[in-house]
Amino acid sequence: GQQLNQSPQSMFIQEGEDVSMNCTSSSIFNTWLWYKQEPGEGPVLLIALYKAGELTSNGRLTAQFGITRKDSFLNISASIPSDVGIYFCAGDRLPTGTASKLTFGTGTRLQVTL
């Protein structure tokens, strides 16, 4: 099945550092979502983006919908141990309406050391 390209694949950072990750595609998407998944649990929605160029924050998290509509970026500032997990981007080519078909990225595994 199709997956979006996410980088980096994994990151090992120290507590307090800032983190950047991105997601790219060869196709245009109408919506970009960012999720975090911890072991044994379902993905948790962090941020939703609906317009090209849109910049949205959720606490220490900031995400951007790329101008070309083919990419998205997630930044985490001042990381803390509970930020550990796998971060997934997801894109939807369908316009907002009653149908939705998310394509997920390959994931970025984040480890935070004290």
Next chain:
Amino acid sequence: DSGVTQTPKHLITATGQRVTLRCSPRSGDLSVYWYQQSLDQGLQFLIQYYNGEERAKGNILERFSAQQFPDLHSELNLSSLELGDSALYFCASSPAGASSYNEQFFGPGTRLTVL
């Protein structure tokens, strides 16, 4: 807690068998989605139901089928199971409003092991 519930949490069965996974969406959400997560394929969209009707389809095998009932809960049926069907199966639901429609909230998943 997303408000989406899934049962059972774990399921172990043999090849050739049939199983049913159940999902209850968040209160007020009309859409239910099913995903499969495996190590080699990542999270893959299977199918979406909206208010009882199939609305979008992904790479769902013919051996798999789903339905959404009048009370909006959904079931995913997997038949003639193969070893490769072992995976985490997630259900998600989304609000009915157009401005936030793509925001899908995931349940805790069902881990299926086929022996």
